[in-house]
Amino acid sequence: MAQNKATANEMAQVETVIGRILQVGVIFSAIVMLIGLVMFLVTGFSGYNGSYVPRRMGQILVGTWQLRPYAIMMLGVYCLILTPVLRVVVSIYAFYKEHDHLYVAITTLVLFILLVALFIGING
Numbered sequence: 001m002a003q004n005k006a007t008a009n010e011m012a013q014v015e016t017v018i019g020r021i022l023q024v025g026v027i028f029s030a031i032v033m034l035i036g037l038v039m040f041l042v043t044g045f046s047g048y049n050g051s052y053v054p055r056r057m058g059q060i061l062v063g064t065w066q067l068r069p070y071a072i073m074m075l076g077v078y079c080l081i082l083t084p085v086l087r088v089v090v091s092i093y094a095f096y097k098e099h100d101h102l103y104v105a106i107t108t109l110v111l112f113i114l115l116v117a118l119f120i121g122i123n124g
Contacts, residue, residue, distance in 0.1 A: 014094040018087055025083030029076045036072030046070040057122060085114050 040046060046053075047068025054060045054071050060078065063071025088111045095103040 010097060011094065014090070014097070018090050018094070021086055021090060022083060025079065025086065029080035029083065031076075032079060033073050033076030036069045036074075036076060039067070039072065040069035043069065081118075085111070085118070088114060 047063060047066070047070055048054070052070075054063050054068075054074055057078065060071050060074045064075050088107060092104055092107045092111065095101075095107055
């Protein structure tokens with residue numbers, strides 16, 4: 001009985017962490033995108049010639065380092081996309097702690113599918 005209560009408390013803590021990850025990820029992404037938008041509105045320049053928008057992570061990181069507004073906004077979008085991926089990773093840990101091997105396997109498969117899709121999206 002005491003172990004069930006401890007497990008329930010631990011699961012409640014994990015659910016709180018998962019919720020906090022989603023909140024912080026969305027807020028952080030919004031702030032990064034807002035910074036890029038404000039820079040764009042203040043300067044009137046995207047940081048790139050024509051209608052070019054950086055889409056590869058390397059280009060986005062270099063553009064962010066160079067303080068290019070579009071690159072900063074795209075970094076915010078990538079952070080927003082990666083937030084649920086981090087949630088899946090934490091869920092794997094939570095299921096592992098519960099000794100729920102079926103859900104560990106299913107959630108790991110979901111993570112693998114997400115990573116493959118991200119890889120295809122980045123390189124495709």
